[in-house]
Amino acid sequence: MKNTSEYFEFTRDMEIQAKAKTEAAAFVRGQQQFQLGYLPTEQAHPYTRNFSGLVQEKPEEGISLLFKVDGDLPPVARRVFLDEPYNRLVTALDRVLTDNRRICFSGCGSTGRLAMMLEVMWRQYWEDQAGAPPGTAARNLDTKDENLGKANLACSLMTGGDRALIRAVENFEDFSQFGRRQVADQNLSPGDVLVAVSEGGETSSVIGTVEEALDRGCQVFFIFNNPTSLLEKNILRSRRVIENPAVTVIDLFSGPMALSGSTRMQATTLEMHVIGSAMEEVFLSRSGKTFTIADRLAQADRLASLVQELDTAGNRAVMAEVAVREAQIYRQGGRVTYLASRFLLDIFSDTTERSPTFMLPPFRPGDDCSSAVSWAYAKDPTRSSENAWFDMLRHAPRGLDWTGEDYRVLGAADKLIENPPALGAREISRYLIGKEEDPSRTEKEPFWILRVGVGNTAVPGEEGTDQLLIGGSDPVGASAGSARTLLIGVTLPESPVMLWHHLSVKLVFNTISTASMGIMGRIRGNWMVQLDPTNKKLIDRGSRIIAHLTGLPYDKACKELFLSLLSRERLKAAGGDSTTSPVVDALDRIQGEDA
Numbered sequence: 001m002k003n004t005s006e007y008f009e010f011t012r013d014m015e016i017q018a019k020a021k022t023e024a025a026a027f028v029r030g031q032q033q034f035q036l037g038y039l040p041t042e043q044a045h046p047y048t049r050n051f052s053g054l055v056q057e058k059p060e061e062g063i064s065l066l067f068k069v070d071g072d073l074p075p076v077a078r079r080v081f082l083d084e085p086y087n088r089l090v091t092a093l094d095r096v097l098t099d100n101r102r103i104c105f106s107g108c109g110s111t112g113r114l115a116m117m118l119e120v121m122w123r124q125y126w127e128d129q130a131g132a133p134p135g136t137a138a139r140n141l142d143t144k145d146e147n148l149g150k151a152n153l154a155c156s157l158m159t160g161g162d163r164a165l166i167r168a169v170e171n172f173e174d175f176s177q178f179g180r181r182q183v184a185d186q187n188l189s190p191g192d193v194l195v196a197v198s199e200g201g202e203t204s205s206v207i208g209t210v211e212e213a214l215d216r217g218c219q220v221f222f223i224f225n226n227p228t229s230l231l232e233k234n235i236l237r238s239r240r241v242i243e244n245p246a247v248t249v250i251d252l253f254s255g256p257m258a259l260s261g262s263t264r265m266q267a268t269t270l271e272m273h274v275i276g277s278a279m280e281e282v283f284l285s286r287s288g289k290t291f292t293i294a295d296r297l298a299q300a301d302r303l304a305s306l307v308q309e310l311d312t313a314g315n316r317a318v319m320a321e322v323a324v325r326e327a328q329i330y331r332q333g334g335r336v337t338y339l340a341s342r343f344l345l346d347i348f349s350d351t352t353e354r355s356p357t358f359m360l361p362p363f364r365p366g367d368d369c370s371s372a373v374s375w376a377y378a379k380d381p382t383r384s385s386e387n388a389w390f391d392m393l394r395h396a397p398r399g400l401d402w403t404g405e406d407y408r409v410l411g412a413a414d415k416l417i418e419n420p421p422a423l424g425a426r427e428i429s430r431y432l433i434g435k436e437e438d439p440s441r442t443e444k445e446p447f448w449i450l451r452v453g454v455g456n457t458a459v460p461g462e463e464g465t466d467q468l469l470i471g472g473s474d475p476v477g478a479s480a481g482s483a484r485t486l487l488i489g490v491t492l493p494e495s496p497v498m499l500w501h502h503l504s505v506k507l508v509f510n511t512i513s514t515a516s517m518g519i520m521g522r523i524r525g526n527w528m529v530q531l532d533p534t535n536k537k538l539i540d541r542g543s544r545i546i547a548h549l550t551g552l553p554y555d556k557a558c559k560e561l562f563l564s565l566l567s568r569e570r571l572k573a574a575g576g577d578s579t580t581s582p583v584v585d586a587l588d589r590i591q592g593e594d595a
Contacts, residue, residue, distance in 0.1 A: 010567035011589060020566050024559035027539060033235055034174075034536035037544050037554075039226045041200050041263055044548075045069055045256035048526040055518035059320035060313075062518060066265075066511050067311035069258040073270045074304035076254045080274055081296035085221075085250045089275070092193045092219050093282045096153055102192040104218075105156045105275075106183070106209040108173045109356070110264040111197040112158030113165060113349040114271055116393065118195070119156035120345055121276060121497040123394040125283055126151035128496075134342075138395035151394075157182045159205040161400035162393065163423045166352055166431055167362035170534040172205055176237065177410040179208025181402075183216070190217030197223045197271050199263035200537075201231045202238045210241045223250040223275070225267040250274070258514070260527050261541050264353045265510050272506065273303055276499040283496040302493060306500065309490045310507055318486045319508065322468065323515035325448065326376070330520060334446040336376045339461060341383070343454045343505055344392045348378040348433070350509035358517045359530040359581045365430035366438065373440045376513075378433065381451075381460060385434030392433070399424035454501050455492050470504050524549060530581045533561065542583045550590050560586040 010016060028035075036042050048065050055062025080086050096103045103122065105115035127136055130147035137143065137151035159178060160169030172178050188194065194213035198206040201224030213220050222241055224231070228251045231238040241247050252270050257263055277299045281291050309315070326336055340347045354376060355362040361372035366385075380388040389397055400423040407416040432438055441447060451459040451467040461467065467485045471492040488508055492500045517523055522530045527549065533539040539561065547557035564582035571577070580588075 010570045011563055016566045020563035021559050024562045028555050028558055031536055035540045039200060040256050041225055041267060042261050043256045044260045044526055045258055048258050051526045052518050052523040055515050059324055059515055060316040063316050063319050063511055063515050064311055066258045066514060067307055069266055070307045072254045073266060074300045076252055076270060077273055077300035077303055078297055081300060085248050088248050089221055089278045090281050093278055096193055097150060103154050104186060104188060105195045106206055107197040108159035108203045108205050110268045110353060111199055114197060114268045115156040115158055117345060118275055119154045120394050122154040123151040125496050134391040135394045155186055157209060161423045162397045163399060163428050168356045168534060173203050174535050176204045176208030179205040180212035181410060183209050183212040188213055188216050188218050192218045194218050195221045199225045199267035201226045202235045204237060207237050207241055214246055221248045221250060223271060225252045225254060227253045262357060262528055269506060272503060276497055280495055280497050280499055315488050318488050319512050323512050323519060326516040327519040329446050329448055330375050332446055333444055335373060335441050336448045337441045338378045339381045339451045339459050341380050341459055342457050344378060344380050346502055346505040347452055347509060350513055351376045351378045354513050356532060357528060358522045359532050363431055366432035367430055377441060380433060381435050383434050385432045385436055388434040397425045397428040399428055454505055470508055529583050531583045532581055545583055546586050549587055560590060
């Protein structure tokens with residue numbers, strides 16, 4: 001818990017104030033390539049400026065605001081489906097299958113989780129074709145089964161490795177060499193295809209995957225959500241790859257996010273829709289379907305229909321009920337656990353993203369009894385953790401076992417060279433996401449265990465366990481007694497990659513988690529004030545949030561952020577801690593002084 005008086009005493013320390021001023025000035029002058037407030041994905045959406053107040057007073061109306069922003073996406077999809085770059089993506093995915101080349105998806109943070117999901121969607125289709133359970137292809141790399149062989153053509157790269165799926169890896173996204181090394185570790189070669197996704201279009205590590213793949217003779221796609229012209233004009237690292245004629249650019253610009261900078265929402269939803277649609281088109285074409293422009297436009301219309309269905313009174317009421325109950329449990333120190341199996345990765349992604357987005361305690365390893373317990377968690381009640389990891393990813397977890405020498409060669413910071421982070425597969429296995437008992441989830445009341453079913457996919461649960469059912473009309477697997485089945489009625493069109501199941505879960509959980517955090521006051525207006533500035537992009541975003549909400553000039557806001565960061569370091573060295581973000585600390589300090 002934060003010792004408030006001691007913390008604010010540190011902020012008055014002349015030495016800390018001088019250092020904050022120096023470091024802020026160095027950032028403002030020397031890191032202009034990471035000052036991104038002019039990018040639409042970093043700006044405030046006009047629809048949601050009053051989101052935090054509205055969702056606290058009228059949760060259903062706040063939820064409707066979020067879906068109103070999702071309505072920005074279908075027109076962009078329609079435009080993209082008519083463009084030549086999309087044709088090239090479809091052709092490239094088809095050629096992967098014809099020539100038995102590899103397809104690799106790369107991303108960082110939210111897009112890294114999306115990259116992993118796209119690999120799972122690819123593998124799921126071919127394992128379904130083989131009539132095989134999840135993970136069969138990766139367990140049989142030398143298989144003679146043609147379908148399982150095609151499943152193994154896919155891979156994904158998340159900055160920081162698969163451990164970054166669980167909790168953020170500090171600073172990794174600032175290093176293009178890290179992305180290069182991850183591509184090299186996968187040994188991509190001429191004729192392979194890389195689909196690199198960076199919602200902002202400027203993430204250094206993702207750009208590194210593009211550059212390494214180009215050097216290796218791969219066909220490369222670079223997909224992002226800001227105007228190409230802005231990136232070309234202002235960001236050198238983006239310009240290098242955008243202007244490279246060997247790179248196919250797919251610009252998914254749709255405007256600001258529902259929460260400023262929260263690209264886990266609209267940006268990755270649109271990316272999943274577009275790339276998933278290309279994958280779906282290839283697989284259906286190989287089954288004999290002929291695709292027309294009308295078919296592609298209908299795909300965009302389906303997204304519009306999905307958003308409209310979710311934004312109905314009955315569905316909003318269910319999502320509001322879940323969000324309000326979650327917020328009540330969190331306020332009382334309780335925990336929420338979601339149970340899922342086939343769609344565990346979807347729910348897992350949203351749940352882990354809450355930690356860096358709203359500065360919640362990250363997932364805790366099963367053998368760690370001292371760290372804070374995460375507010376929300378996701379588990380598979382049907383498998384052991386070892387099997388749950390493999391089956392969720394449909395392959396063995398890919399860790400990074402880089403040594404200090406590896407980091408030295410990559411030009412990393414001294415702290416990484418001297419103390420390499422634990423990112424290997426063994427570290428991943430410490431997190432218990434299977435059916436093993438986990439007393440930390442229920443030791444503190446109130447707690448809530450919620451089974452999540454999608455379509456006709458039910459999740460077994462003990463009698464009395466509530467279920468959230470997305471899609472369908474029957475409460476599949478509902479428990480007897482006091483348990484409730486909360487039904488979100490939505491149409492789930494058939495898809496070889498279950499695209500609409502994945503999009504529905506994403507939209508529902510993004511909405512619920514955002515609403516619950518808004519109800520708890522962890523959002524101000526539509527700004528994510530509970531922000532941990534672990535890289536240069538987030539230092540810039542934190543500075544802009546402080547400037548916007550206090551009226552300070554950017555340079556002075558940046559100085560206040562560094563003052564918070566340095567004071568927290570001193571507090572931690574003295575044995576204390578802070579339960580709020582450096583941004584909130586700065587806002588409270590400034591606004592307290594003004595009061």
